[in-house]
Amino acid sequence: MRSARIRFWATTSLVFIFLVILAGSVVRATGSGMGCPDWPQCFGYNIPPTDVETLTWREGRSFEEGQMILLNDQFWVANADFTTGEEFTSENWTLFDRHDYNIFNPVHTWIEFINRLIGALSGLPVLALAIFGVWGVRRNVWNAVLAVGVLFLLLFEAWLGKIVVDGNLVPNQITIHMMGSVAIVLLLLALRARNTEGTYSYPKGILRSMLLLLVLVVMQIFLGTQTRELVDYALEHGVLRAEVVDSITSALPKIHRTFAWTILVLTSVLFFQQRKHGMLLPGFKPLVFAIALEWAVGVVLFFAGLPQAMQPVHLVLSIGILASTSYPLFLALRKS
Numbered sequence: 001m002r003s004a005r006i007r008f009w010a011t012t013s014l015v016f017i018f019l020v021i022l023a024g025s026v027v028r029a030t031g032s033g034m035g036c037p038d039w040p041q042c043f044g045y046n047i048p049p050t051d052v053e054t055l056t057w058r059e060g061r062s063f064e065e066g067q068m069i070l071l072n073d074q075f076w077v078a079n080a081d082f083t084t085g086e087e088f089t090s091e092n093w094t095l096f097d098r099h100d101y102n103i104f105n106p107v108h109t110w111i112e113f114i115n116r117l118i119g120a121l122s123g124l125p126v127l128a129l130a131i132f133g134v135w136g137v138r139r140n141v142w143n144a145v146l147a148v149g150v151l152f153l154l155l156f157e158a159w160l161g162k163i164v165v166d167g168n169l170v171p172n173q174i175t176i177h178m179m180g181s182v183a184i185v186l187l188l189l190a191l192r193a194r195n196t197e198g199t200y201s202y203p204k205g206i207l208r209s210m211l212l213l214l215v216l217v218v219m220q221i222f223l224g225t226q227t228r229e230l231v232d233y234a235l236e237h238g239v240l241r242a243e244v245v246d247s248i249t250s251a252l253p254k255i256h257r258t259f260a261w262t263i264l265v266l267t268s269v270l271f272f273q274q275r276k277h278g279m280l281l282p283g284f285k286p287l288v289f290a291i292a293l294e295w296a297v298g299v300v301l302f303f304a305g306l307p308q309a310m311q312p313v314h315l316v317l318s319i320g321i322l323a324s325t326s327y328p329l330f331l332a333l334r335k336s
Contacts, residue, residue: 014188026115035109042109043068048113052070077094161177192327206270227252
Protein backbone atom coordinates (compact mmCIF):
# COMPACT_ATOMS: atom_id res chain seq x y z
CA MET A 1 0.00 0.00 0.00
CA ARG A 2 2.79 2.42 0.95
CA SER A 3 4.73 1.52 -2.21
CA ALA A 4 1.66 2.20 -4.35
CA ARG A 5 1.21 5.59 -2.68
CA ILE A 6 4.84 6.53 -3.21
CA ARG A 7 4.65 5.36 -6.81
CA PHE A 8 1.51 7.44 -7.41
CA TRP A 9 2.99 10.66 -6.05
CA ALA A 10 6.31 10.04 -7.83
CA THR A 11 4.42 9.59 -11.12
CA THR A 12 2.30 12.69 -10.51
CA SER A 13 5.42 14.69 -9.68
CA LEU A 14 7.07 13.47 -12.89
CA VAL A 15 4.12 14.67 -14.97
CA PHE A 16 4.33 18.13 -13.41
CA ILE A 17 8.11 18.30 -13.80
CA PHE A 18 7.77 17.42 -17.49
CA LEU A 19 5.22 20.23 -17.81
CA VAL A 20 7.61 22.62 -16.03
CA ILE A 21 10.41 21.68 -18.42
CA LEU A 22 8.10 22.12 -21.41
CA ALA A 23 6.87 25.50 -20.14
CA GLY A 24 10.44 26.60 -19.46
CA SER A 25 11.45 25.62 -22.96
CA VAL A 26 8.57 27.64 -24.44
CA VAL A 27 9.73 30.58 -22.34
CA ARG A 28 13.23 30.32 -23.80
CA ALA A 29 12.02 29.73 -27.37
CA THR A 30 9.78 32.81 -27.30
CA GLY A 31 12.27 34.99 -25.43
CA SER A 32 9.86 35.42 -22.52
CA GLY A 33 12.37 34.82 -19.74
CA MET A 34 12.12 38.42 -18.55
CA GLY A 35 8.36 38.67 -19.08
CA CYS A 36 8.19 39.21 -15.33
CA PRO A 37 11.16 41.34 -14.23
CA ASP A 38 10.68 40.56 -10.52
CA TRP A 39 10.17 37.35 -8.50
CA PRO A 40 8.02 35.72 -7.10
CA GLN A 41 5.40 38.29 -8.10
CA CYS A 42 5.09 39.75 -11.58
CA PHE A 43 5.43 43.54 -11.74
CA GLY A 44 4.46 43.43 -8.06
CA TYR A 45 1.13 41.70 -8.81
CA ASN A 46 -0.03 38.19 -7.92
CA ILE A 47 -1.89 38.12 -11.24
CA PRO A 48 0.17 39.94 -13.88
CA PRO A 49 -1.19 42.81 -15.96
CA THR A 50 -2.52 42.28 -19.46
CA ASP A 51 -2.25 45.89 -20.59
CA VAL A 52 0.42 48.55 -20.25
CA GLU A 53 -2.20 50.86 -18.69
CA THR A 54 -1.80 48.87 -15.48
CA LEU A 55 1.85 49.92 -15.40
CA THR A 56 1.20 53.54 -16.35
CA TRP A 57 1.31 56.33 -13.76
CA ARG A 58 -1.70 58.63 -13.66
CA GLU A 59 -3.25 61.07 -11.23
CA GLY A 60 -5.62 59.73 -8.57
CA ARG A 61 -4.65 56.12 -8.92
CA SER A 62 -4.07 53.83 -5.94
CA PHE A 63 -0.94 51.66 -5.77
CA GLU A 64 0.05 49.00 -3.28
CA GLU A 65 3.56 48.55 -1.92
CA GLY A 66 5.73 46.62 -4.39
CA GLN A 67 3.63 47.32 -7.47
CA MET A 68 5.53 48.65 -10.46
CA ILE A 69 5.11 51.28 -13.15
CA LEU A 70 6.99 51.89 -16.39
CA LEU A 71 8.02 55.53 -16.66
CA ASN A 72 10.60 57.05 -19.01
CA ASP A 73 11.80 53.58 -20.02
CA GLN A 74 12.47 52.62 -16.40
CA PHE A 75 10.61 50.47 -13.88
CA TRP A 76 9.70 52.07 -10.55
CA VAL A 77 8.48 50.22 -7.44
CA ALA A 78 5.95 51.71 -5.00
CA ASN A 79 7.49 52.19 -1.53
CA ALA A 80 4.12 51.92 0.27
CA ASP A 81 0.37 51.93 -0.30
CA PHE A 82 -0.68 55.36 -1.55
CA THR A 83 -2.82 57.30 -4.04
CA THR A 84 -1.05 59.44 -6.61
CA GLY A 85 -1.41 63.21 -6.65
CA GLU A 86 -1.25 65.69 -9.49
CA GLU A 87 2.45 65.09 -10.22
CA PHE A 88 4.79 62.13 -10.11
CA THR A 89 6.69 62.20 -6.80
CA SER A 90 9.89 60.17 -6.83
CA GLU A 91 9.84 59.95 -3.01
CA ASN A 92 6.99 57.44 -3.30
CA TRP A 93 8.96 55.23 -5.66
CA THR A 94 12.23 53.30 -5.80
CA LEU A 95 14.00 52.82 -9.11
CA PHE A 96 14.05 49.12 -10.01
CA ASP A 97 17.74 48.59 -10.68
CA ARG A 98 18.29 44.84 -10.35
CA HIS A 99 18.81 44.81 -14.11
CA ASP A 100 18.29 47.11 -17.08
CA TYR A 101 15.35 45.24 -18.62
CA ASN A 102 12.62 47.84 -19.23
CA ILE A 103 10.05 46.32 -21.60
CA PHE A 104 6.45 45.26 -21.05
CA ASN A 105 5.19 42.61 -23.46
CA PRO A 106 1.89 41.05 -22.28
CA VAL A 107 2.42 37.86 -24.28
CA HIS A 108 5.87 37.32 -22.78
CA THR A 109 4.55 38.23 -19.34
CA TRP A 110 1.81 35.62 -19.40
CA ILE A 111 4.03 32.91 -20.87
CA GLU A 112 6.47 33.46 -18.02
CA PHE A 113 3.64 33.65 -15.48
CA ILE A 114 2.17 30.32 -16.65
CA ASN A 115 5.65 28.82 -16.38
CA ARG A 116 5.90 30.01 -12.77
CA LEU A 117 2.37 28.83 -12.00
CA ILE A 118 3.09 25.30 -13.24
CA GLY A 119 6.33 25.36 -11.25
CA ALA A 120 4.45 26.32 -8.08
CA LEU A 121 1.82 23.62 -8.64
CA SER A 122 4.55 21.03 -9.12
CA GLY A 123 5.54 21.65 -5.52
CA LEU A 124 2.29 20.12 -4.22
CA PRO A 125 2.84 16.49 -5.33
CA VAL A 126 6.55 16.78 -4.49
CA LEU A 127 5.64 17.95 -0.97
CA ALA A 128 3.15 15.09 -0.60
CA LEU A 129 5.84 12.67 -1.78
CA ALA A 130 8.30 14.00 0.80
CA ILE A 131 5.70 13.74 3.60
CA PHE A 132 4.85 10.12 2.78
CA GLY A 133 8.51 9.28 2.34
CA VAL A 134 9.46 10.67 5.75
CA TRP A 135 6.36 9.11 7.32
CA GLY A 136 7.56 5.65 6.29
CA VAL A 137 11.26 6.24 6.94
CA ARG A 138 11.48 3.30 9.39
CA ARG A 139 10.26 0.90 6.73
CA ASN A 140 12.25 2.32 3.84
CA VAL A 141 14.91 4.92 4.50
CA TRP A 142 15.78 5.33 0.81
CA ASN A 143 12.25 6.41 -0.02
CA ALA A 144 12.64 9.20 2.53
CA VAL A 145 16.11 10.18 1.28
CA LEU A 146 15.07 10.32 -2.37
CA ALA A 147 11.76 12.11 -1.68
CA VAL A 148 13.40 14.76 0.51
CA GLY A 149 16.14 15.09 -2.10
CA VAL A 150 13.53 15.88 -4.75
CA LEU A 151 11.92 18.49 -2.50
CA PHE A 152 15.29 20.08 -1.73
CA LEU A 153 16.19 20.24 -5.43
CA LEU A 154 12.82 21.77 -6.30
CA LEU A 155 13.32 24.48 -3.67
CA PHE A 156 16.82 25.04 -5.03
CA GLU A 157 15.37 25.37 -8.54
CA ALA A 158 12.85 27.95 -7.30
CA TRP A 159 15.64 29.96 -5.63
CA LEU A 160 17.80 29.66 -8.74
CA GLY A 161 14.87 30.87 -10.84
CA LYS A 162 14.85 34.05 -8.78
CA ILE A 163 18.61 34.45 -9.30
CA VAL A 164 18.22 33.94 -13.05
CA VAL A 165 15.52 36.65 -13.21
CA ASP A 166 17.44 39.07 -10.99
CA GLY A 167 20.52 38.57 -13.16
CA ASN A 168 18.58 39.07 -16.43
CA LEU A 169 19.19 35.51 -17.60
CA VAL A 170 22.87 35.36 -16.69
CA PRO A 171 24.72 32.73 -18.78
CA ASN A 172 25.49 29.33 -17.20
CA GLN A 173 22.87 29.83 -14.49
CA ILE A 174 20.34 28.65 -17.06
CA THR A 175 22.40 25.50 -17.68
CA ILE A 176 22.57 24.87 -13.94
CA HIS A 177 18.80 25.39 -13.82
CA MET A 178 18.32 22.77 -16.54
CA MET A 179 20.67 20.24 -14.97
CA GLY A 180 18.80 20.66 -11.69
CA SER A 181 15.64 19.61 -13.52
CA VAL A 182 17.47 16.59 -14.93
CA ALA A 183 18.52 15.60 -11.39
CA ILE A 184 14.91 15.89 -10.19
CA VAL A 185 13.68 13.65 -13.03
CA LEU A 186 16.34 11.04 -12.25
CA LEU A 187 15.52 11.01 -8.53
CA LEU A 188 11.79 10.65 -9.22
CA LEU A 189 12.41 7.80 -11.65
CA ALA A 190 14.69 6.07 -9.14
CA LEU A 191 12.01 6.49 -6.47
CA ARG A 192 9.30 5.12 -8.74
CA ALA A 193 11.49 2.17 -9.73
CA ARG A 194 12.17 1.30 -6.09
CA ASN A 195 8.44 1.04 -5.47
CA THR A 196 7.54 -0.97 -8.57
CA GLU A 197 6.80 -4.67 -8.21
CA GLY A 198 8.52 -7.32 -10.27
CA THR A 199 12.03 -8.65 -10.83
CA TYR A 200 14.29 -7.17 -13.48
CA SER A 201 17.65 -8.78 -14.17
CA TYR A 202 19.91 -8.06 -17.14
CA PRO A 203 23.31 -9.44 -18.23
CA LYS A 204 26.29 -7.38 -17.10
CA GLY A 205 27.12 -6.31 -20.66
CA ILE A 206 23.66 -4.82 -21.10
CA LEU A 207 23.86 -3.10 -17.73
CA ARG A 208 27.17 -1.50 -18.68
CA SER A 209 25.76 -0.31 -22.00
CA MET A 210 22.69 1.12 -20.27
CA LEU A 211 24.80 2.95 -17.70
CA LEU A 212 27.10 4.36 -20.39
CA LEU A 213 24.08 5.42 -22.46
CA LEU A 214 22.60 7.24 -19.46
CA VAL A 215 25.88 9.10 -18.87
CA LEU A 216 26.02 10.11 -22.54
CA VAL A 217 22.40 11.30 -22.54
CA VAL A 218 23.00 13.48 -19.47
CA MET A 219 26.13 14.92 -21.09
CA GLN A 220 24.21 15.51 -24.31
CA ILE A 221 21.52 17.47 -22.45
CA PHE A 222 24.26 19.55 -20.82
CA LEU A 223 25.91 20.23 -24.19
CA GLY A 224 22.53 21.02 -25.74
CA THR A 225 21.75 23.55 -23.03
CA GLN A 226 25.15 25.19 -23.46
CA THR A 227 24.59 25.31 -27.22
CA ARG A 228 21.19 26.85 -26.62
CA GLU A 229 22.78 29.60 -24.56
CA LEU A 230 25.10 30.39 -27.48
CA VAL A 231 22.08 30.55 -29.79
CA ASP A 232 20.21 32.87 -27.42
CA TYR A 233 23.26 35.11 -27.09
CA ALA A 234 23.52 35.40 -30.87
CA LEU A 235 19.81 36.18 -31.24
CA GLU A 236 19.98 38.82 -28.50
CA HIS A 237 22.81 40.51 -30.41
CA GLY A 238 20.87 40.85 -33.64
CA VAL A 239 21.89 37.72 -35.53
CA LEU A 240 19.07 36.40 -37.72
CA ARG A 241 17.78 32.92 -36.89
CA ALA A 242 18.71 31.61 -40.33
CA GLU A 243 22.31 32.75 -39.76
CA VAL A 244 22.78 31.70 -36.12
CA VAL A 245 24.29 28.27 -36.82
CA ASP A 246 26.96 29.75 -39.10
CA SER A 247 27.66 32.63 -36.71
CA ILE A 248 28.67 30.42 -33.76
CA THR A 249 32.44 29.90 -33.71
CA SER A 250 32.47 27.70 -30.60
CA ALA A 251 33.06 23.96 -31.04
CA LEU A 252 30.14 23.16 -28.72
CA PRO A 253 27.50 22.68 -31.45
CA LYS A 254 29.78 20.25 -33.30
CA ILE A 255 30.48 18.33 -30.09
CA HIS A 256 26.73 18.26 -29.45
CA ARG A 257 26.12 16.74 -32.89
CA THR A 258 28.96 14.23 -32.39
CA PHE A 259 27.37 13.03 -29.16
CA ALA A 260 24.13 12.47 -31.07
CA TRP A 261 25.98 10.01 -33.31
CA THR A 262 27.57 8.33 -30.28
CA ILE A 263 24.18 7.85 -28.63
CA LEU A 264 22.77 6.41 -31.86
CA VAL A 265 25.65 3.92 -32.16
CA LEU A 266 25.41 2.85 -28.51
CA THR A 267 21.64 2.39 -28.80
CA SER A 268 22.28 0.12 -31.80
CA VAL A 269 24.79 -1.88 -29.76
CA LEU A 270 22.22 -2.22 -27.00
CA PHE A 271 19.66 -3.44 -29.54
CA PHE A 272 21.95 -6.24 -30.75
CA GLN A 273 22.88 -7.15 -27.17
CA GLN A 274 19.21 -7.68 -26.42
CA ARG A 275 18.73 -9.82 -29.51
CA LYS A 276 21.72 -11.92 -28.49
CA HIS A 277 20.18 -12.63 -25.09
CA GLY A 278 16.63 -12.98 -26.45
CA MET A 279 15.17 -10.17 -24.37
CA LEU A 280 13.69 -6.70 -24.69
CA LEU A 281 14.32 -3.94 -22.16
CA PRO A 282 11.19 -2.21 -20.80
CA GLY A 283 10.76 1.10 -22.59
CA PHE A 284 13.28 0.29 -25.32
CA LYS A 285 10.83 0.75 -28.19
CA PRO A 286 9.78 4.24 -26.94
CA LEU A 287 13.50 5.01 -26.54
CA VAL A 288 14.23 4.14 -30.17
CA PHE A 289 11.19 6.12 -31.32
CA ALA A 290 12.22 9.17 -29.25
CA ILE A 291 15.80 9.04 -30.56
CA ALA A 292 14.59 8.80 -34.17
CA LEU A 293 12.22 11.72 -33.65
CA GLU A 294 14.92 13.71 -31.86
CA TRP A 295 17.20 13.22 -34.84
CA ALA A 296 14.46 14.42 -37.20
CA VAL A 297 13.86 17.52 -35.07
CA GLY A 298 17.60 18.16 -34.87
CA VAL A 299 17.88 18.04 -38.65
CA VAL A 300 14.99 20.50 -38.97
CA LEU A 301 16.61 22.84 -36.44
CA PHE A 302 19.96 22.72 -38.23
CA PHE A 303 18.77 23.15 -41.80
CA ALA A 304 15.61 25.23 -41.31
CA GLY A 305 17.09 28.11 -39.31
CA LEU A 306 16.19 27.02 -35.76
CA PRO A 307 12.37 27.40 -35.95
CA GLN A 308 10.98 28.38 -32.54
CA ALA A 309 8.30 25.69 -32.48
CA MET A 310 10.91 22.92 -32.74
CA GLN A 311 13.01 24.01 -29.77
CA PRO A 312 10.57 22.94 -27.00
CA VAL A 313 9.96 19.67 -28.86
CA HIS A 314 13.71 19.05 -29.00
CA LEU A 315 14.11 19.57 -25.26
CA VAL A 316 11.08 17.52 -24.19
CA LEU A 317 12.20 14.63 -26.39
CA SER A 318 15.61 14.72 -24.72
CA ILE A 319 13.94 14.36 -21.32
CA GLY A 320 11.86 11.49 -22.73
CA ILE A 321 15.09 9.81 -23.87
CA LEU A 322 16.55 10.39 -20.41
CA ALA A 323 13.54 8.70 -18.79
CA SER A 324 13.50 5.77 -21.23
CA THR A 325 17.22 5.21 -20.65
CA SER A 326 17.35 5.55 -16.88
CA TYR A 327 14.13 3.87 -15.72
CA PRO A 328 14.91 0.28 -16.82
CA LEU A 329 18.41 0.72 -15.37
CA PHE A 330 16.96 1.82 -12.03
CA LEU A 331 14.60 -1.17 -12.07
CA ALA A 332 17.58 -3.50 -12.40
CA LEU A 333 19.81 -1.75 -9.86
CA ARG A 334 17.22 -1.34 -7.11
CA LYS A 335 17.54 -3.24 -3.86
CA SER A 336 14.73 -5.43 -2.64
